[in-house]
Amino acid sequence: MDDLKFGTRNKRGDWAPGARLEVAPYWDRPFNLLKVVRWIPEYLFPWNAFHMATALLWWFFVVPDVEAMKTLGWGWALWLYSVNATAIFVFYGTFEVIYYVRRKQATRFKYNARFPADHPSDVFWFKSQNLDNFLRSFFVTIPLWTAVEVFMLWVFANGWATWLSWADHPVYLAALVLVSPMIHEVHFFFIHRLIHWGPLYRWIHSVHHNSINPSPWSSLSMHPVEGLLYHAVALWHLVIPSNPIVAIFQLHIAGFGAVNGHLGFEKLEVTDESALDSHAYAHYLHHKYFEVNYGGDGLIPLDRWFGTWHDGTREGDAMMDARFQKKKERVNARASRTAAP
Ligand SMILES: [Zn+2]
Numbered sequence: 001m002d003d004l005k006f007g008t009r010n011k012r013g014d015w016a017p018g019a020r021l022e023v024a025p026y027w028d029r030p031f032n033l034l035k036v037v038r039w040i041p042e043y044l045f046p047w048n049a050f051h052m053a054t055a056l057l058w059w060f061f062v063v064p065d066v067e068a069m070k071t072l073g074w075g076w077a078l079w080l081y082s083v084n085a086t087a088i089f090v091f092y093g094t095f096e097v098i099y100y101v102r103r104k105q106a107t108r109f110k111y112n113a114r115f116p117a118d119h120p121s122d123v124f125w126f127k128s129q130n131l132d133n134f135l136r137s138f139f140v141t142i143p144l145w146t147a148v149e150v151f152m153l154w155v156f157a158n159g160w161a162t163w164l165s166w167a168d169h170p171v172y173l174a175a176l177v178l179v180s181p182m183i184h185e186v187h188f189f190f191i192h193r194l195i196h197w198g199p200l201y202r203w204i205h206s207v208h209h210n211s212i213n214p215s216p217w218s219s220l221s222m223h224p225v226e227g228l229l230y231h232a233v234a235l236w237h238l239v240i241p242s243n244p245i246v247a248i249f250q251l252h253i254a255g256f257g258a259v260n261g262h263l264g265f266e267k268l269e270v271t272d273e274s275a276l277d278s279h280a281y282a283h284y285l286h287h288k289y290f291e292v293n294y295g296g297d298g299l300i301p302l303d304r305w306f307g308t309w310h311d312g313t314r315e316g317d318a319m320m321d322a323r324f325q326k327k328k329e330r331v332n333a334r335a336s337r338t339a340a341p
């Protein structure tokens with residue numbers, strides 16, 4: 001596909017989309033019903049439908065019997081870990097092999113023309129972004145994801161959370177499935193905003209931000225505190241009346257869905273004519289500029305409400321620069337106050 005029909009490429013070879021990032025269309029004023037209806041398939045397919053499919057697979061074929069889950073045990077915890085790790089290895093690995101190893105799409109639709117593997121850096125374990133990100137994902141974050149999962153299933157199995165059945169509450173549970181990606185965004189926005197606070201950033205979140213040019217393995221490359229907070233989104237389903245399948249769906253939006261923000265490509269070409277939208281740009285801009293787009297795709301446009309939304313345009317740049325300028329002035333004013341006799 002000709003990516004220049006959809007955007008522009010600068011002198012360094014970095015590609016940027018021509019269209020501005022938009023928040024979910026139900027926030028548009030005046031309200032445009034047609035636009036919302038047209039957006040629904042894109043909301044469901046393929047990503048959220050995929051997370052639901054894996055949640056069902058897990059519930060029916062991976063998760064042990066309720067009776068067995070009433071007791072915490074290493075046996076079923078390690079089983080869940082091995083399935084989660086294998087699934088992520090295959091799922092993320094597919095993107096890694098196609099787009100970063102074989103480079104089937106070269107740099108078409110690629111935001112940053114460089115490939116991390118070509119640029120060793122001291123900030124990473126063994127100077128390798130790939131190896132560092134891979135090890136952190138499989139030996140830190142996925143074990144923590146599994147720990148959240150085990151805890152959540154153990155609480156459900158023991159009847160300590162409100163477990164609604166599909167037969168009795170089909171409408172409520174279906175609605176909960178539809179808002180789960182929004183719960184994810186709100187949860188992620190606030191924990192993410194928190195770990196961008198200076199001391200916490202240096203202690204925790206800088207690990208994830210070492211990857212300025214993220215690739216699939218960067219998705220779950222996190223400090224343990226972040227890995228736990230991030231997947232703890234599923235624990236909201238112990239607080240609100242829910243069902244374990246919806247809770248696993250919520251967990252998979254976090255675990256599997258993390259790759260979306262870190263693909264590095266705007267579109268994944270399927271045929272010469274068609275391509276899949278990655279939904280990666282908002283989070284790519286976050287990795288590039290740090291203090292913008294803390295949330296996700298704008299299902300709940302918290303970034304817009306808090307003034308940190310960057311829509312990828314020049315106006316977005318200008319708004320960000322104005323904010324940085326103000327921040328600098330505040331810091332300087334504080335410094336001169338403390339320096340005064
Ligand atoms: Zn990220």
Ligand SMILES: [Zn+2]
Binds near residue numbers: 196205209286290
């Ligand atoms: Zn961040």
